[in-house]
Amino acid sequence: xxxxxxxxxxxxxxxxxxxxxxxxxxxxxxxxxxxxxxxxxxxxxxxxxxxxxxxxxxxxxxxxxxxxxxxxxxxxxxxxxxxxxxxxxxxxxxxxxxxxxxxxxxxxxxxxxxxxxxxxxxxxxxxxxxxxxxxxxxxxxxxxxxxxxxxxxxxxxxxxxxxxxxxxxxxxxxxxxxxxxxxxxxxxxxxxxxxxxxxxxxxxxxxxxxxxxxxxxxxxxxxxxxxxxxxxxxxxxxxxxxxxxxxxxxxx
Amino acid sequence: xxxxxxxxxxxxxxxxxxxxxxxxxxxxxxxxxxxxxxxxxxxxxxxxxxxxxxxxxxxxxxxxxxxxxxxxxxxxxxxxxxxxxxxxxxxxxxxxxxxxxxxxxxxxxxxxxxxxxxxxxxxxxxxxxxxxxxxxxxxxxxxxxxxxxxxxxxxxxxxxxxxxxxxxxxxxxxxxxxxxxxxxxxxxxxxxxxxxxxxxxxxxxxxxxxxxxxxx
Numbered sequence: 001x002x003x004x005x006x007x008x009x010x011x012x013x014x015x016x017x018x019x020x021x022x023x024x025x026x027x028x029x030x031x032x033x034x035x036x037x038x039x040x041x042x043x044x045x046x047x048x049x050x051x052x053x054x055x056x057x058x059x060x061x062x063x064x065x066x067x068x069x070x071x072x073x074x075x076x077x078x079x080x081x082x083x084x085x086x087x088x089x090x091x092x093x094x095x096x097x098x099x100x101x102x103x104x105x106x107x108x109x110x111x112x113x114x115x116x117x118x119x120x121x122x123x124x125x126x127x128x129x130x131x132x133x134x135x136x137x138x139x140x141x142x143x144x145x146x147x148x149x150x151x152x153x154x155x156x157x158x159x160x161x162x163x164x165x166x167x168x169x170x171x172x173x174x175x176x177x178x179x180x181x182x183x184x185x186x187x188x189x190x191x192x193x194x195x196x197x198x199x200x201x202x203x204x205x206x207x208x209x210x211x212x213x214x215x216x217x218x219x220x221x222x223x224x225x226x227x228x229x230x231x232x233x234x235x236x237x238x239x240x241x242x243x244x245x246x247x248x249x250x251x252x
Numbered sequence: 253x254x255x256x257x258x259x260x261x262x263x264x265x266x267x268x269x270x271x272x273x274x275x276x277x278x279x280x281x282x283x284x285x286x287x288x289x290x291x292x293x294x295x296x297x298x299x300x301x302x303x304x305x306x307x308x309x310x311x312x313x314x315x316x317x318x319x320x321x322x323x324x325x326x327x328x329x330x331x332x333x334x335x336x337x338x339x340x341x342x343x344x345x346x347x348x349x350x351x352x353x354x355x356x357x358x359x360x361x362x363x364x365x366x367x368x369x370x371x372x373x374x375x376x377x378x379x380x381x382x383x384x385x386x387x388x389x390x391x392x393x394x395x396x397x398x399x400x401x402x403x404x405x406x407x408x409x410x411x412x413x414x415x416x417x418x419x420x421x422x423x424x425x426x427x428x429x430x431x432x433x434x435x436x437x438x439x440x441x442x443x444x445x446x447x448x449x450x451x452x453x454x455x456x457x458x459x460x461x462x463x464x465x466x467x468x
Contacts, residue, residue, distance in 0.1 A: 001378065001419060001420065002374060002375070002376040002377065002378045002400070002420060003376060003377045003378065003379075003397060005376055005377065040444070045376070045377055070265065070266060070269055071269050071272075071273075072273075074270065074273075074441070074442065074443070074444050074445070074447060074448055075399070075442060075443075075444055076399060076439075076442045094265065095265075096265045096266055096269065098266070098442065120298070120299075121298055121299050121300075122373075123298070123373060123375065123401040123402075124298075168373065168375070169375070197362065197369065197371055197372065198371060198373075199371060199375050199376070222371070222375075222376065223376070252377045252396075252397040
């Protein structure tokens with residue numbers, strides 16, 4: 001059977017890896033190409049690069065980073081951030097990325113998901129969702145623009161809409177848990193996983209290897225994504241996978 | 253020299269990068285007149301079966317690939333490229349394939365016999381089971397995990413074309429082949445060490461072929 005995937009995420013700004021703690025505080029944690037090779041060696045199943053540079057220059061740099069990474073990496077990788085048009089997708093995928101991830105652009109213009117899926121296939125299209133619990137809604141609300149802008153979407157409704165439009169995978173980030181390091185948002189992940197038939201990547205909140213066991217045992221998630229705990233070597237991909245194996249979770 | 257068949261349906265970049273890392277010489281071309289100079293061909297492919305076949309026909313590549321395989325020359329189909337080697341697919345209504353290998357391509361059911369649902373595509377790392385452990389393409393490798401992304405899988409009653417399989421709610425043909433025609437349903441170029449070693453083995457088949465050509 002297919003294994004549960006561990007995915008380190010590298011936030012890239014102007015060609016360097018950084019990680020936002022609760023989306024605000026940034027710390028420099030290294031060179032993307034070197035880090036990619038390091039994680040590949042450690043047994044990472046896949047990588048995600050999020051380009052958080054806002055400038056046009058920064059985005060051109062990202063295409064270069066993708067080209068370099070593609071030349072050295074023998075595992076799949078996804079690139080997100082600043083992708084707003086079919087041409088942006090072509091640029092990133094032709095530079096050698098395996099998938100692109102759409103967030104704000106997908107909410108603003110959902111037909112972009114379909115355009116990409118028609119051109120490259122649904123397997124290339126990841127829709128990233130940032131969600132935050134909303135008392136009034138009694139559920140999780142979808143946010144865009146790096147978590148700054150609330151939308152009208154309830155998270156399961158948007159997840160269903162995104163997949164019906166051609167998303168081949170959902171990258172689900174809990175804004176409540178992101179940076180808190182006290183575990184993934186199990187309830188949110190479970191809810192979303194129940195309504196879609198494509199793989200779900202849980203993100204936000206990983207602070208210890210035990211959290212990965214919880215998310216796989218309790219939610220049905222296919223993959224778990226983490227950044228700072230790997231970047232700052234609080235634990236390693238190797239250690240997490242050894243622990244999962246010991247707990248009976250099927251990993252590579 | 254390996255020829256990669258360009259018909260606008262593949263991630264040529266990652267396949268060619270992997271060949272470069274292995275030190276295997278290659279070129280990319282779409283015209284049969286150029287491809288015929290290769291010692292072995294790679295047919296990549298991502299996307300729809302029907303679209304792929306109509307492009308292959310349009311570019312006169314279909315007959316070329318069939319006679320290449322019939323002549324016993326090395327051919328490797330990857331992902332959709334493997335599926336195209338079979339008789340046909342039910343993707344987007346039934347479509348004819350290249351008829352090189354016996355079998356038909358069908359969508360994963362998405363529902364087990366017990367009635368529970370499962371996810372389609374089959375996406376992620378899955379373990380290979382070696383049905384023919386002595387096959388040349390598996391030389392020097394040990395069974396491990398490789399990276400799959402597909403919603404359709406080959407169904408065949410000819411066990412002799414199954415070189416390696418995987419399990420995803422059904423038996424999934426993972427490496428198939430007959431003679432020097434080989435298919436890989438997963439992406440060897442994205443499957444870590446094992447994937448690279450499988451590609452290297454194909455490269456060796458091609459090199460042997462090249463040396464024979466040199467003797468003529």
